[in-house]
Amino acid sequence: MPAMPNSGGKPSQSDHRANHFIAWRQLILQQRKSLPIASVEKRLVEEVKKNDTLIVVGETGSGKTTQLPQYLNIAGFCQDNKIIGITQPRRVAAVTVAKRVAEECNVELGQKVGYSIRFDDMTTAATRIKYMTDGLLVREALLDPHLSKYSIIIVDEAHERTVHTDVLLGLLKNVQCARSKISEINRQIGKTNDEKNFKQDQSQGFVLKPCQTSKLAPLKLIIMSASLDARCFSEYFGGAKAVHVQGRQYPVDILYTYQPEPDYLDATLIAIFQIHLEEGPGDILAFLTGQEEIESVERLVQERIQQLPQENNKVTTIPIYSSLPSDQQMNAFKPAPSGFRKVILATNIAETSVTIPGIKYVIDPGLVKARSYNPVTGMESLIIIPTSKAQALQRSGRAGREGPGKCFRLYPESEFVKMVDSTVPEIKRCNLSNVVLQLKALGVDDIIGFDFMEKPSRMAIVKSLEQLLLLGALTDDYKLSNPVGVQMARLPLDPMYSKALIVANEFKCLEEMLIVVSMLSVESIFYCPREKLEEARAARKNFSSSEGDHITLVNVYRAAADCIEKGKNSNMKEKTMEKTLNKWCRENFINYRSLRHARDIHSQIQGHVQQMGLNILSCGEDILQFRRCLTASFFLNAAIRQPDGSYRAMASGQNVQIHPSSVLFRTKTDCIIFNELIRTNQTYVRNLTRVDPLWLAELAPQYYAEG
Numbered sequence: 191m192p193a194m195p196n197s198g199g200k201p202s203q204s205d206h207r208a209n210h211f212i213a214w215r216q217l218i219l220q221q222r223k224s225l226p227i228a229s230v231e232k233r234l235v236e237e238v239k240k241n242d243t244l245i246v247v248g249e250t251g252s253g254k255t256t257q258l259p260q261y262l263n264i265a266g267f268c269q270d271n272k273i274i275g276i277t278q279p280r281r282v283a284a285v286t287v288a289k290r291v292a293e294e295c296n297v298e299l300g301q302k303v304g305y306s307i308r309f310d311d312m313t314t315a316a317t318r319i320k321y322m323t324d325g326l327l328v329r330e331a332l333l334d335p336h337l338s339k340y341s342i343i344i345v346d347e348a349h350e351r352t353v354h355t356d357v358l359l360g361l362l363k364n365v366q367c368a369r370s371k372i373s374e375i376n377r378q379i380g381k382t383n384d385e386k387n388f389k390q391d392q393s394q395g396f397v398l399k400p401c402q403t404s405k406l407a408p409l410k411l412i413i414m415s416a417s418l419d420a421r422c423f424s425e426y427f428g429g430a431k432a433v434h435v436q437g438r439q440y441p442v443d444i445l446y447t448y449q450p451e452p453d454y455l456d457a458t459l460i461a462i463f464q465i466h467l468e469e470g471p472g473d474i475l476a477f478l479t480g481q482e483e484i485e486s487v488e489r490l491v492q493e494r495i496q497q498l499p500q501e502n503n504k505v506t507t508i509p510i511y512s513s514l515p516s517d518q519q520m521n522a523f524k525p526a527p528s529g530f531r532k533v534i535l536a537t538n539i540a541e542t543s544v545t546i547p548g549i550k551y552v553i554d555p556g557l558v559k560a561r562s563y564n565p566v567t568g569m570e571s572l573i574i575i576p577t578s579k580a581q582a583l584q585r586s587g588r589a590g591r592e593g594p595g596k597c598f599r600l601y602p603e604s605e606f607v608k609m610v611d612s613t614v615p616e617i618k619r620c621n622l623s624n625v626v627l628q629l630k631a632l633g634v635d636d637i638i639g640f641d642f643m644e645k646p647s648r649m650a651i652v653k654s655l656e657q658l659l660l661l662g663a664l665t666d667d668y669k670l671s672n673p674v675g676v677q678m679a680r681l682p683l684d685p686m687y688s689k690a691l692i693v694a695n696e697f698k699c700l701e702e703m704l705i706v707v708s709m710l711s712v713e714s715i716f717y718c719p720r721e722k723l724e725e726a727r728a729a730r731k732n733f734s735s736s737e738g739d740h741i742t743l744v745n746v747y748r749a750a751a752d753c754i755e756k757g758k759n760s761n762m763k764e765k766t767m768e769k770t771l772n773k774w775c776r777e778n779f780i781n782y783r784s785l786r787h788a789r790d791i792h793s794q795i796q797g798h799v800q801q802m803g804l805n806i807l808s809c810g811e812d813i814l815q816f817r818r819c820l821t822a823s824f825f826l827n828a829a830i831r832q833p834d835g836s837y838r839a840m841a842s843g844q845n846v847q848i849h850p851s852s853v854l855f856r857t858k859t860d861c862i863i864f865n866e867l868i869r870t871n872q873t874y875v876r877n878l879t880r881v882d883p884l885w886l887a888e889l890a891p892q893y894y895a896e897g
């Protein structure tokens with residue numbers, strides 16, 4: 191507790207601080223009380239008490255995510271050291287909401303209120319309200335199948351229907367059912383014991399001890415969103431009750447364009463400057479589809495700001511996308527420097543749950559990059575598609591959280607009317623290998639019979655089972671193999687990458703594969719501005735390997751590591767070293783943010799493989815050995831050159847071209863292994879290495895020998 195103001199005399203500095211603190215606490219209290227959800231606190235708590243599963247629908251910003259867990263905590267749902275868990279589809283939401291709630295509760299983050307996301311756990315034994323990603327809770331279920339620490343699980347933003355949300359919903363349904371049965375059995379045993387004790391008590395006269403009944407209470411589930419089709423969730427949960435929280439905190443004006451915009455990037459740019467020059471104060475949040483787009487718009491905004499007169503050029507741009515390191519993502523949540531307008535360029539990472547302080551204007555071009563999967567070819571790719579109505583609603587909901595806001599939709603209203611209500615669940619449009627592997631590790635053997643809210647196609651499930659079988663993660667009778675399958679399930683990576691690390695251990699080139707997997711896990715390591723194309727190409731030549739992109743990536747990573755090593759040897763401070771690395775990246779046309787992220791991922795996966803007892807050895811100059819290892823790992827992604835110069839992907843039979851960004855573009859090589867498929871007007875492959883076609887049958891006989 192801060193010191194109270196002293197009586198009489200001039201107020202001291204600590205008095206000022208105390209007054210400031212008290213005013214700030216009062217403000218937070220007032221804000222909380224004014225949220226629409228506050229008026230239905232009692233009713234919500236009663237409904238949770240009465241129902242095992244509850245669906246809560248309420249406008250964006252009405253207070254669901256931040257308030258409901260606090261109400262339930264006060265109502266006693268954390269007794270016996272139980273935890274209220276709230277899942278979010280995205281890491282950034284889990285972190286920022288936990289910070290806010292800790293602030294509201296006036297506790298240190300990680301104590302009563304905490305968060306847990308992959309590779310970052312901010313909880314302690316004292317944590318009672320825990321925000322986390324849905325994927326993390328699925329992983330927790332591997333270790334604690336009954337999720338016994340939790341009294342309530344709230345699945346927030348369920349409308350997003352990410353793969354993890356859908357797997358989690360099925361899993362939670364099973365856990366809820368199992369816990370209800372256990373608690374019923376415990377209750378029965380308890381009753382019998384009570385009767386026995388009572389009889390003994392009467393006959394022998396000793397004191398009745400309270401018997402320990404139902405330690406594992408039934409699990410309460412709450413499914414929550416602003417834009418849920420409550421009916422379908424209710425049906426899935428056996429007619430669960432739905433509660434609607436009415437009202438929103440501040441109005442948001444929605445504005446549409448008269449005509450469709452032919453170039454949405456240009457339209458976004460125009461909208462940013464129009465708002466900046468014509469609207470009142472307030473920060474801007476613009477939604478784009480990916481890192482490359484964000485970076486190019488960021489450059490253009492910065493260029494145009496330079497051309498504005500001095501009184502108008504106080505604009506700062508901040509990018510936020512999922513592969514940006516967490517500390518850099520948090521920059522979006524910091525206030526702009528005094529007198530500056532903040533322009534945040536975001537992917538749909540900032541679409542749900544988050545409150546970004548200062549945002550008054552939202553620009554929504556109405557597009558999103560989404561996964562798309564073709565179960566016939568087994569190929570997954572990313573495509574840009576129109577958002578759903580639910581997404582448009584969420585985006586506009588990012589304004590109007592601290593005051594009235596405006597949302598500029600860069601499409602006509604007639605387009606909005608045509609949008610689908612909600613996005614096709616991701617589980618229906620992605621490769622399911624990871625889902626299947628996780629479910630197998632959770633002991634779910636019958637994947638086709640698993641109670642998904644919406645079943646993925648049988649073909650997609652069968653294809654994933656086949657793929658896992660070929661990767662050696664499953665035995666011939668489709669059980670998780672040991673140790674390979676078990677190890678693969680433990681690694682937080684795509685199964686093909688997990689397997690590559692295990693294979694590389696055998697080929698004694700795990701050091702190189704660890705680098706490759708980390709570099710492939712981030713978007714665009716190379717940075718190629720249009721106006722400096724030649725310079726960028728020349729710089730890339732310093733790292734290029736004639737064998738392909740994988741070794742080129744290893745060369746980049748090692749050159750950056752050398753630069754850091756030199757800094758360390760000359761006793762550079764952390765900050766100076768980062769600056770030096772940033773400069774090195776600029777000189778070499780390497781994307782600094784991506785490289786930093788790759789280095790983070792590298793150190794995290796390194797920890798995992800060390801724990802698994804794998805040996806991080808290097809193949810040194812023996813590049814042939816490494817190429818053979820790539821073949822043994824990514825044999826499902828092999829392509830053979832055709833007489834017309836194109837390539838035929840072996841697994842899918844698809845015709846593909848080498849992407850112009852590859853070091854092997856325009857070279858003639860008989861056979862390649864690739865890691866990425868890109869669909870634009872053509873189908874391209876990216877991140878490839880040349881291999882000997884004879885290695886396929888030798889190193890992947892399970893797939894190629896008989897053909």
Ligand SMILES: Nc1ncnc2c1ncn2[C@@H]1O[C@H](COP(=O)(O)OP(=O)(O)OP(=O)(O)O)[C@@H](O)[C@H]1O
Binds near residue numbers: 257543545590
């Ligand atoms: N970090 C923050 N800083 C300032 N205000 C915040 C912050 N987080 C939340 N708030 C305030 O609390 C309100 C409720 O936020 P909350 O996330 O609980 O709403 P919600 O109903 O879950 O919204 P959504 O459906 O958009 O996730 C916000 O509108 C905002 O006024």
